[in-house]
Every structure is written in structure tokens, then in C-alpha cells.
Amino acid sequence: MNATITATARYLPDRVLTNFDLEKMVDTSDEWIRTRTGINERRLVAEGEATSDMCASVVNQLLEKSGKKPEDIDLIIVATITPDMLVVATAAIVQDKVGATNAWGFDLTAACSGFLYGLETGAKLVSSGQYKNVIVIGADAMSSIIDYTDRNTCVIFGDGAGGALLEPTESDSGILDSILYADGSGRDSLKVPAGGSLHPASKETVENRMHYVYQDGKTVFKFAVKNMADVSEKILKKNGFEGKDLSLFIPHQANKRIIDAAAKRCNLSEDQVLINIEKYGNTTGGTIPIGLDEAVENKRIKNGDLVLLSAFGGGYTWGSVLLRWNDSP
Numbered sequence: 001m002n003a004t005i006t007a008t009a010r011y012l013p014d015r016v017l018t019n020f021d022l023e024k025m026v027d028t029s030d031e032w033i034r035t036r037t038g039i040n041e042r043r044l045v046a047e048g049e050a051t052s053d054m055c056a057s058v059v060n061q062l063l064e065k066s067g068k069k070p071e072d073i074d075l076i077i078v079a080t081i082t083p084d085m086l087v088v089a090t091a092a093i094v095q096d097k098v099g100a101t102n103a104w105g106f107d108l109t110a111a112c113s114g115f116l117y118g119l120e121t122g123a124k125l126v127s128s129g130q131y132k133n134v135i136v137i138g139a140d141a142m143s144s145i146i147d148y149t150d151r152n153t154c155v156i157f158g159d160g161a162g163g164a165l166l167e168p169t170e171s172d173s174g175i176l177d178s179i180l181y182a183d184g185s186g187r188d189s190l191k192v193p194a195g196g197s198l199h200p201a202s203k204e205t206v207e208n209r210m211h212y213v214y215q216d217g218k219t220v221f222k223f224a225v226k227n228m229a230d231v232s233e234k235i236l237k238k239n240g241f242e243g244k245d246l247s248l249f250i251p252h253q254a255n256k257r258i259i260d261a262a263a264k265r266c267n268l269s270e271d272q273v274l275i276n277i278e279k280y281g282n283t284t285g286g287t288i289p290i291g292l293d294e295a296v297e298n299k300r301i302k303n304g305d306l307v308l309l310s311a312f313g314g315g316y317t318w319g320s321v322l323l324r325w326n327d328s329p
């Protein structure tokens with residue numbers, strides 16, 4: 001039995017932070033941000049709005065689109081690096097907010113690859129036959145961990161969430177394959193150093209700004225270009241496909257130059273690649289499910305289409321998921 005995506009949804013907060021707004025906050029320019037990253041603007045959560053609020057909106061939309069009730073949900077997986085709090089799991093808060101009284105759930109930490117890690121986990125639990133309605137969400141309120149005096153990071157990230165409902169299918173479509181990796185030797189290139197057991201929160205950690213994202217952009221960039229292209233090429237080859245067989249490539253939206261490099265390696269034309277980084281920046285766990293939902297809504301994905309999802313993120317973590325879209329499982 002395969003698992004297939006039967007509904008998608010996204011949530012973007014209303015508040016918009018443009019490149020021109022950032023020009024007033026740090027030493028940067030709209031021109032630098034656009035040409036180096038492809039980003040024009042990003043969304044930010046409202047005061048008091050947390051990751052679980054974005055997730056709850058996603059779940060409620062998924063229920064509405066699929067005609068299911070909250071009590072039909074078996075499992076909620078939330079891929080996030082910005083949980084509402086360290087303890088408890090955001091998934092449990094979401095379970096309560098949407099009234100999913102028969103569900104269990106957990107959070108998963110894999111940064112920008114989180115949604116793909118979640119999709120693979122959820123798909124395997126569905127194909128085991130034990131769970132029928134599994135919701136996988138990628139969601140991040142990056143503004144909660146971004147230093148808006150650090151131009152190296154504040155221009156890149158934004159807030160947002162997306163998700164998918166996974167159900168079993170007897171057909172041979174749905175999630176076809178996945179290749180996922182982790183390499184923790186890259187942990188110092190992209191991290192929030194404090195607030196965990198290694199450096200618990202203290203006056204010093206706050207004074208040294210250790211609760212914010214630190215990124216060695218150049219090192220991450222090189223790793224991302226190579227590994228996202230490698231894994232995308234590898235999963236196509238492993239399954240007997242070439243770039244021309246793909247209807248749509250939905251890559252993690254971290255930098256348009258990284259996306260262009262991966263697309264070039266897989267011999268993809270512009271119309272085969274989903275790019276929405278200009279509107280939302282890098283929403284970490286959110287980018288791929290947000291892109292997927294936009295693609296479904298805009299009819300860029302149709303029944304029978306071959307779709308490739310690829311991501312790269314802090315950890316390092318990276319990987320690809322290949323799926324055959326199925327409108328009527």
C-alpha cells in the first residue's frame with residue numbers, strides 16, 4: 001500500500017516586511033537582496049501569534065478541503081525549529097486547538113528539510129496500514145529567532161506554514177520514493193547556539209545574542225548547491241527518470257541561485273520549477289508545503305504528474321521525495 005497526498009494547505013501571516021523596510025533597519029539594499037537571493041518581501045507573524053496558530057489554520061483548511069472531521073485525524077507531525085516552547089510539543093498544542101481527539105503527534109527537528117523528513121515518516125506509517133489520516137506540517141515563525149540587527153540573516157528568513165494530508169492508496173501512485181540524509185558535522189554552519197542543554201539560557205547567552213540564528217552563509221551555500229543537486233539527480237536516476245519526465249520540481253526556497261543550480265543540473269526548464277521565494281523568503285520548514293499548495297491551487301500539478309521535492313538545511317539535513325500526483329486515490 002502507498003501513501004498519497006489527498007489535500008494541501010498553507011498559511012502566510014498578513015504582516016509584510018519588504019526589502020525597503022529592511023533598508024531602514026540594517027545596512028542593506030533592495031538591489032543586494034534581490035540579486036543575491038531572489039527575495040522581494042517576506043511575511044511575519046503578528047504579536048502573540050505562534051507556530052501552533054499557523055499549524056492550526058493549516059489543519060483546519062485540510063479538514064475543510066478533505067471533508068474530514070477533527071476526530072478522523074490519527075497523527076499530526078509538525079516539522080519546525082520554532083516550536084511554541086521547548087516543552088511541550090507544538091503538535092500536542094495543535095491537536096488541542098483543532099480538537100483532534102483521536103490523534104497523537106510529535107515535533108520533528110530537521111530545519112529546512114523538516115517537511116520531507118515528516119513526509120517520509122508519515123508515508124511509512126500510512127503504508128504500514130496502521131494509520132489512515134496523517135497530517136504533516138512544515139511551519140516556522142523564523143522571526144522569533146532572527147536578529148533584526150544582523151544583515152546576514154534578517155534579509156533571508158520569513159514566517160509561514162504549509163501541510164498535507166496523507167492517506168492510503170491501493171494504486172501505485174502517491175509517494176514513490178525518498179532519499180534523506182543528515183550530516184551533523186555541519187552543525188556549526190547554521191545554528192541557534194543557546195537555549196538547549198549545551199548552553200542553557202542565561203544572562204550571558206542573551207547578552208551574546210546566542211538565541212538567534214547564526215549562519216555561515218557562504219559555507220552553507222556551497223554545501224546546498226552540491227547536495228541538493230546531487231540528491232535530486234540521484235532520486236530521478238534511481239527510479240529510472242530524467243529531468244524531462246518531471247512535471248514540477250518544488251525545491252526548498254533558500255536562495256534563487258541555489259534553486260537555479262539544482263534545476264540546471266537536472267536539465268529542467270524554467271516552467272518545470274516552482275519559485276515563490278520573492279514573496280515569502282525562506283520560511284524554513286514551510287517552503288515546500290507552501291509551494292506544493294500553491295502549485296495545486298494554480299493547477300500546476302495535475303493527476304498523474306511526476307513531482308520532485310528537494311530540500312537542504314541546517315544540521316546539515318537534506319533529501320528528496322518523489323511522488324506521482326493522484327487526484328482520486
Ligand code: UT7
Pocket residue numbers: 027028029032033036037112151152155156190216217218220221224253254255258282284312313314
Ligand atoms: O535554508 C537554510 C539553508 N540556508 C541557505 O541555503 C543559505 C545559503 N547562503 C546564501 O544564500 C548566501 O550565502 C547569502 C544570501 C546568505 C549571502 O550571499 P553571498 O553571495 O554568499 O554573500 P557573502 O556572504 O559572500 O557576502 C558578500 C558581501 C560581503 O561584503 P564584502 O565582504 O564583500 O565587502 C557581505 O558583508 O555582501 C555583504 N553582505 C550584504 N550586503 C548587503 C552580506 N549580507 C548583506 C546584506 N546586504 N544583507
